[in-house]
Amino acid sequence: MHEHSSPLAAEGRAVRLDSFGGPEVLDVRETLALQAGPGQVRVRVTAAGLNPMDWFMTADADTAARFGLSLPCGFGTDYAGVVDQVGKGVTAFALGDRVFGGALSRAVADIVVIDSAGETAANEVHHTPDGVDDRTAATLTIAGRTAAAALAVVRPGPGDTVLIGGAAGGVGVFAVQLARIAGARVIGTGSADSADFLSALGAEPVTYGDGLADRVRALAPGGVTAAIDLHGTDTVHTARDLGVPDSRICTIAGQVDGVQAANGANADPGTLEEIARLVAAGELRVPIAATFPIEQIRHAVELQAGRHVKGKLVIDL
Secondary structure (H helix, E strand, O other): OOOEEOOOOOOEEEEEEOOOOOHHHOEEEEEOOOOOOOOEEEEEEEEEEOOHHHHHHOOOHHHHHHOOOOOOEOOOOEEEEEEEEEOOOOOOOOOOOEEEEEEOOOOOEOEEEEEOOOOEOOEEEEEOOOOOOHHHHOOOHHHHHHHHHHHHHHOOOOOOEEEEEOOOOOOHHHHHHHHHHOOOEEEEEEOHHHHHHHHHHOOEEEEOOOOHHHHHHHHOOOOOOEEEEOOOOHHHHHHHHOOOOHHHEEEOOOOOOOOEEOOHHHOOOOHHHHHHHHHHOOOOOOOEEEEEEHHHHHHHHHHHHOOOOOOEEEEEO
8 A cells, every 4th residue: 555645546648659760659548557666756747848869769679778668668758747646665755746857768648656766867756846837847857967967077167158059959958058157158059040049048149050160260259168069069070170178078969089978867966956946046947849738749759850949849748
């Protein structure tokens, strides 16, 4: 018997995959009852944020295996919702608590069960502060952890000019603002139509593509001191052309010899609580590009896979 339990039914819907592949393999299914075991909480999910890693992990069997996934499996990692069952021995959470966190490849579902002491994005739960709505809370885990881990590599501060490649994407909106909060000047690459969006985040926009180094030199004749590549490796090579040392260049999606790749799993303890605090205080905002009901999961993932979304996409449950 569970120590505390809500009378709400535990059955619900979840996005499931019976084969690995693109958005076409995503289906919404009815799920069996999930129960919180010792040390766990059950969360009734209200919103699930999408990330590029969600569809990257489930695109093929080899990639899925690297993340410990096997068929059948779920989809999505970021969630927010309300605790509706508390397992034996859990004291940090109570019925009705608003929470957010990560549930690796199983978050787009009405119900998730989480280890209350989990400490990685694959399995973690945090209290949602007053002043942070559930849709926003559901965008924080993967992108916030990843941006913070990347900034920890390059250590931006007052006097720095940081070039951020792919600045309008889901991780970029966090990286830009966190670098600005740290006191750095930020130049952010994006498409021509993302200029106003980047400016609103606090970045000086520059279009990516051929001639990027010259455009950056024109914006920052005094030089660039650090760089983060959130898309591939083009920003890395531009930063090197601009004289940035490898020790102050970071990637998240590409691999370049001599350049450290950041992993959100290695973000400092307390990272998410601090990011949520900044959101609650109005010091950091998360632009949500669009929301979709769970039934439109395929369309939402297709949109995100196009890699031109400004900000975050959220599934409402």
